[in-house]
Amino acid sequence: MTFVVPLLLAGCAVPRKPPAEAVAVAVAPPPAPPAITPVEAEPLAPATQPAGLFTQWTQGPVGAMLAYADKVRPLGAPELAAELNRLGDLVETPAVQMQMAIVLAQTRASADLGRAIGLLQRVIANPSADAQPLQPLARTLAARYAEQRRVEDDRDKQAQQLRDSQRRIDQLNDRIEALRAIERSFARPAPAAAPVMPKAAP
Template sequence: MKNKILILVGSLVLAACVGPQPSAPTSTIQLVQSTSNIDELLAYNVQLRKMTPAELGRELQRINTYPAGPATNVRRAMALSLTRDAIDLAKAEAQLWNVMADRSVEAEKLKPLVQLLVGHYSDLRRVADSAEKSSVQLKEAQRKVDQLNDKLEALKNIERTLPAGGK
């Protein structure tokens, strides 16, 4: 019986020592749900593709009045890429690399789209360079053909002026 009383008293003493547990420190984590404007930018690209060159020029002027930011850089790059000018395509790539270097939350959300566009614009530049080389080679080949035709005509004229006495 003594043992039972000692156990009961010991349990009461231990229970008194424990007391109420302090609550674990909690911090409130608030998830900010900001929508990515990738869908908006893709829709914008579809609109750009439907524009005439004159409309595209006006749109570029309008974009240049927008406040600076990653989304604006992507818009500008999309518009520049459609002008069919190698210099503008290089500018478009530079705009996209600016977004890639940006560490803001907005830029981070746009990076998958930007990486896709960088690859696409890089391919476009390679194709344009290849087409230009082919065009230069074609012009050179046409020039040589024209020279050979001129020589052939000159030889035919010489042959016509020769006396026919050798027959």
């Protein structure tokens, strides 16, 4: 009995071998991934951006302004005048200024188009938080209205030149007709002289 206890204690003191898988993992760790240098992402052009971004951009004040422009586009002169009167009674804000500019551009009057450009310039120069979302659209409309005004001014100048040319042509025709009348008067034969009757003797 005294010999068995030391043998049992000796058996407990023998170290156990670790499993083969644990040894393999400890000896051969997986290689570290190669280092990747971060590259700055190139910004997307507006034409290549997803449609969702464009939808988000057209929502809010800009989307409301585009919808308003589509609403007033088919209106006639009386309806446009009534809309201008309605907007004139409202508090002048960047949104109201843009709406008035859109309506004025529909009247097809050169003076109203100049007023529309002036209102858009005020929106562009406004640093308030209400004006900033509308400024890209205001710049686009201001450039378009300026080009439209230039084309209309050129058309009016050409129409005036045409009227002046037609007036000069009419004046020349009148002069030519007067010269022809004088020429015809020279070509007429002189009237025959009446015979002189002898005086009777007293």
